[in-house]
Amino acid sequence: MAELRISAKNLGELARPEFCPRCFWLKSHARYLPFQIFPGIFSSIDAYTKRVIHAWMDRNGGAPFGLENLGDVAGYVDPTRYSRFMMKVPEHDILLTGAPDEILTFRDGSIAVIDYKTARFTPAQDRLMPMYVVQLNGYAAIAEHQGLGRVSKLALVYAEPVTDERTAARPEIHTDDGFTMPFAVSVHPVGLDLGMLKPLYRRAREIYDLPEAPEGRKGCQDCERLDRLMLLARKL
Numbered sequence: 145m146a147e148l149r150i151s152a153k154n155l156g157e158l159a160r161p162e163f164c165p166r167c168f169w170l171k172s173h174a175r176y177l178p179f180q181i182f183p184g185i186f187s188s189i190d191a192y193t194k195r196v197i198h199a200w201m202d203r204n205g206g207a208p209f210g211l212e213n214l215g216d217v218a219g220y221v222d223p224t225r226y227s228r229f230m231m232k233v234p235e236h237d238i239l240l241t242g243a244p245d246e247i248l249t250f251r252d253g254s255i256a257v258i259d260y261k262t263a264r265f266t267p268a269q270d271r272l273m274p275m276y277v278v279q280l281n282g283y284a285a286i287a288e289h290q291g292l293g294r295v296s297k298l299a300l301v302y303a304e305p306v307t308d309e310r311t312a313a314r315p316e317i318h319t320d321d322g323f324t325m326p327f328a329v330s331v332h333p334v335g336l337d338l339g340m341l342k343p344l345y346r347r348a349r350e351i352y353d354l355p356e357a358p359e360g361r362k363g364c365q366d367c368e369r370l371d372r373l374m375l376l377a378r379k380l
C-alpha cells in the first residue's frame with residue numbers, strides 16, 4: 145500500500161464525535177475535492193496576529209495577551225527553521241505533516257506549540273476541540289522529532305473581532321483611508337499527550353487501506369444530495 149500523507153489536522157478528524165470514515169476515505173484518496181473554498185482572510189488575520197505578537201515580544205520581551213501565563217517565555221522560533229514540518233511514522237507508513245502557527249521558547253529550554261484562530265470561542269468551536277487537541281499534539285510530535293525542543297505546553301489563541309456599536313463609534317477606529325477593527329485575544333491551554341496519536345495512526349491506516357469507500361455517517365444527508373447531483377448531471 146502507498147504511503148499515507150496526512151496533516152495533523154486531518155488526523156484530528158478521527159477524534160471528532162461526528163467523524164465519518166467515508167468522508168475520511170474520500171478525502172485521503174482524492175486529494176483535491178470540489179467546493180472546498182476557504183476564504184483567505186482568516187489566514188491573513190492569523191498571520192497578522194502572529195506579527196503583532198512578535199512585534200510586542202521584540203519590543204518588550206516576555207509575551208502578551210495571557211501567553212505569559214503559559215510559562216517564562218524567552219522568545220519565538222524563527223518560522224524558517226520549521227518550513228518543512230513533517231515526520232515519518234514508519235510503523236504505519238504514514239507521513240504526518242503540519243504547519244504550526246507559532247512556536248514559543250521558554251527559559252527552561254522547552255517550547256510551546258501555538259495555533260491561532262480568528263474566531264469567537266463558541267460552543268461550535270468547542271465541538272471542534274477534539275480535532276484541535278490532536279492537531280496540536282501532532283505538531284508537538286513533529287517538533288520534537290525535528291529537534292526543535294522538548295514540548296512542554298500547547299495552546300490555542302483565539303483572536304475575536306470586536307464589532308459592537310460602541311466600538312465602531314470610537315473616533316480612533318476611523319482612519320484617513322478606512323477603519324481599524326480591534327481583536328480580543330484569549331489563550332486556551334491544551335493537554336499534552338503524545339500517546340493519543342498512536343491509535344489514530346492505526347485507525348487512519350485501516351480506513352485508508354480499505355479497497356472502497358466505507359459507509360457514511362448515519363443521519364448525514366450530503367451523500368444523498370451528491371448522488372442526486374450526479375444523477376442530474378448524467379441527464380444533462
Ligand code: SF4
Pocket residue numbers: 164165166167168170360361362364365366367
Ligand atoms: S455521509 Fe456525510 S460526512 Fe460522510 S462522506 Fe457522506 S457527506 Fe461526507
